[in-house]
Amino acid sequence: MLHKRLCVLALLLLCVCVAGYLLLGSRGNWGFVLSFRGNKLVALLLVAVSVSTATVLFQTVTQNHILTPAIMGFDALYLLILSVSVFVLGAQQFVHLSETGRFLLNTTLMMGAALMLFGTLLGRARSDLFRMILTGIIFAGLFRSITGFIQRMIDPNDYVVVQFSSFARFSRINLPLLAIAAALTFAGCFAAWRMRHRLDVLALGSDAATNLGVNPREGMFQVLFVVSVLVSVSTALVGPLAFLGLLVVSVARQITPTETHGLLLPSAALVCAITLVGGQLVLEHLLNLNTPLIVVVDMIGGLVFLGLLLRRKRR
Amino acid sequence: MIVVTDLSHDRDGVATLKNINLSIERGGVTALIGPNGAGKSTLLSLMSRLLPIQRGTIMVDDLQIGRCPNDVLARKLAILPQSNDTAPLLTVRELVSFGRYPYHKGRPDQRDREKVEEAIVALGLQPLAERRLDSLSGGQRQRAQVAMTFAQDTDYVLLDEPLNNLDIAASRSLMAVLQELARNHDRTIVIVLHDINYAAAYADRIVAMKDGQIVASGSPDEVLTETLLWTVFETNPKVHRIGAKVMVQV
Numbered sequence: 320m321l322h323k324r325l326c327v328l329a330l331l332l333l334c335v336c337v338a339g340y341l342l343l344g345s346r347g348n349w350g351f352v353l354s355f356r357g358n359k360l361v362a363l364l365l366v367a368v369s370v371s372t373a374t375v376l377f378q379t380v381t382q383n384h385i386l387t388p389a390i391m392g393f394d395a396l397y398l399l400i401l402s403v404s405v406f407v408l409g410a411q412q413f414v415h416l417s418e419t420g421r422f423l424l425n426t427t428l429m430m431g432a433a434l435m436l437f438g439t440l441l442g443r444a445r446s447d448l449f450r451m452i453l454t455g456i457i458f459a460g461l462f463r464s465i466t467g468f469i470q471r472m473i474d475p476n477d478y479v480v481v482q483f484s485s486f487a488r489f490s491r492i493n494l495p496l497l498a499i500a501a502a503l504t505f506a507g508c509f510a511a512w513r514m515r516h517r518l519d520v521l522a523l524g525s526d527a528a529t530n531l532g533v534n535p536r537e538g539m540f541q542v543l544f545v546v547s548v549l550v551s552v553s554t555a556l557v558g559p560l561a562f563l564g565l566l567v568v569s570v571a572r573q574i575t576p577t578e579t580h581g582l583l584l585p586s587a588a589l590v591c592a593i594t595l596v597g598g599q600l601v602l603e604h605l606l607n608l609n610t611p612l613i614v615v616v617d618m619i620g621g622l623v624f625l626g627l628l629l630r631r632k633r634r
Numbered sequence: 635m636i637v638v639t640d641l642s643h644d645r646d647g648v649a650t651l652k653n654i655n656l657s658i659e660r661g662g663v664t665a666l667i668g669p670n671g672a673g674k675s676t677l678l679s680l681m682s683r684l685l686p687i688q689r690g691t692i693m694v695d696d697l698q699i700g701r702c703p704n705d706v707l708a709r710k711l712a713i714l715p716q717s718n719d720t721a722p723l724l725t726v727r728e729l730v731s732f733g734r735y736p737y738h739k740g741r742p743d744q745r746d747r748e749k750v751e752e753a754i755v756a757l758g759l760q761p762l763a764e765r766r767l768d769s770l771s772g773g774q775r776q777r778a779q780v781a782m783t784f785a786q787d788t789d790y791v792l793l794d795e796p797l798n799n800l801d802i803a804a805s806r807s808l809m810a811v812l813q814e815l816a817r818n819h820d821r822t823i824v825i826v827l828h829d830i831n832y833a834a835a836y837a838d839r840i841v842a843m844k845d846g847q848i849v850a851s852g853s854p855d856e857v858l859t860e861t862l863l864w865t866v867f868e869t870n871p872k873v874h875r876i877g878a879k880v881m882v883q884v
Contacts, residue, residue: 515740516735516739516740516741517740519732519740520732520735522721523721523732524715524721526684526713526715527715527732529682529683529684529704529713530682530708530712530713530715530783530786531708531732531733531735531736531786532703532704532705532706532707532708532709532735532736533704533705533735534704576723578721578723578724578728
């Protein structure tokens with residue numbers, strides 16, 4: 320009952336943020352303003368839902384509340400693809416690439432990499448989740464050093480393009496691209512919602528899940544597949560979002576302290592949407608800053624992560 | 635009835651189970667005993683499909699482990715896994731409710747809620763029902779887990795060393811609960827035990843294992859003799875008989 324009321328409250332807050340974002344400080348042609356801002360708003364909401372859902376799912380299968388899929392090197396792979404393409408094509412060519420083409424290339428490569436990594440789980444008799452996570456972290460390190468190496472060889476003028484794209488930006492995204500991203504995000508979230516009861520059981524651990532008639536390996540693989548779709552789409556759409564998922568899911572867990580995914584998934588999505596839309600509203604329209612929102616979110620997220628780690632230790 | 639036929643198992647090239655043949659009748663408490671590394675836990679894990687079967691078959695009534703659907707088996711056989719630190723943030727009632735998942739798949743009806751209440755009452759957990767698991771003692775947590783398997787309403791319950799880390803009061807009360815489940819609720823309990831005296835006091839049958847093979851099986855009175863303890867554990871404690879009861883002096 321309390322949870323429901325909280326969700327309604329969050330929904331209202333989100334509506335306020337959305338209205339504020341669309342209307343505040345707008346002058347001139349309404350049709351233009353609404354379509355221009357509406358486009359960015361949709362991107363913000365899509366990213367909010369996919370990042371929060373992916374993080375909740377990932378924390379469920381790893382049974383760890385301080386992990387985020389970003390740790391597995393998706394961001395690093397995105398930066399590597401970016402640097403390599405700028406290095407090979409040159410900044411001029413790169414800037415003229417079609418956005419949709421780049422998005423599809425990024426999504427395919429990241430999903431391919433994710434599936435290869437998750438596939439190692441299926442080969443073994445006993446699935447070793449933490450070996451997989453460690454492999455992901457090590458690959459992320461490798462990707463980062465290759466990226467660093469390439470960035471040192473890159474023409475300084477080209478490097479500006481790399482640096483510009485290295486932070487998530489909710490700049491205007493063209494419509495067909497937004498439609499593809501929306502379709503993939505909806506598919507992923509729908510799958511997660513369908514699985515919500517099974518997720519509750521999987522969160523108990525693999526032995527307990529087996530006892531209750533849920534095949535943990537099958538479930539884990541399905542969940543990780545959905546995670547790879549959601550993370551790839553959001554990263555390819557706007558860029559790396561390292562700490563966002565961790566930040567919003569821990570806030571959601573504070574507000575609705577529940578293990579029930581039927582509640583946790585929507586509450587995390589709402590918190591994430593409020594953070595992104597509200598943050599963008601404050602940054603863009605109230606403070607008139609051009610800083611990417613994600614720089615601020617990452618700083619706060621990093622602090623929250625440290626806080627979580629320290630609190631764990633004290634207990 | 636659980637029937638194990640020609641079951642063998644290797645781990646990293648080392649045989650942990652060698653051609654086991656065993657049948658466990660319906661009803662009663664059956665205890666698996668033996669030294670560390672005898673293959674008791676492996677056998678139990680294979681029976682409960684926590685490990686994939688390599689050679690041989692295990693039948694639980696008419697269901698073959700590894701061949702029958704997972705959720706059908708979940709209504710026939712429940713496991714109490716060795717670690718019980720799962721989901722510390724759940725309340726006792728929430729944990730027990732999960733026992734009904736194989737039946738309702740996430741949408742509990744009135745009957746499921748009644749079964750959960752029945753399980754909470756049967757294990758005397760009413761005062762703790764709304765407490766979170768991480769605020770309970772080891773014995774109370776173990777009891778909540780047993781309540782979950784009770785709600786699961788299966789004919790067979792398998793437990794892997796449930797007395798680890800429990801004090802004497804918690805151990806005795808848990809064993810008494812299991813005995814009561816077997817006698818009055820027609821459950822078949824298979825339990826891996828380290829302490830032979832608990833097996834002697836509460837089990838109806840004892841199966842003794844050594845080096846991946848079954849050395850003896852029968853009532854505590856038949857199985858627990860000084861010669862057998864020497865063969866199985868390679869130690870020679872005195873065995874006392876008080877009436878029909880057997881006690882091993884440690």
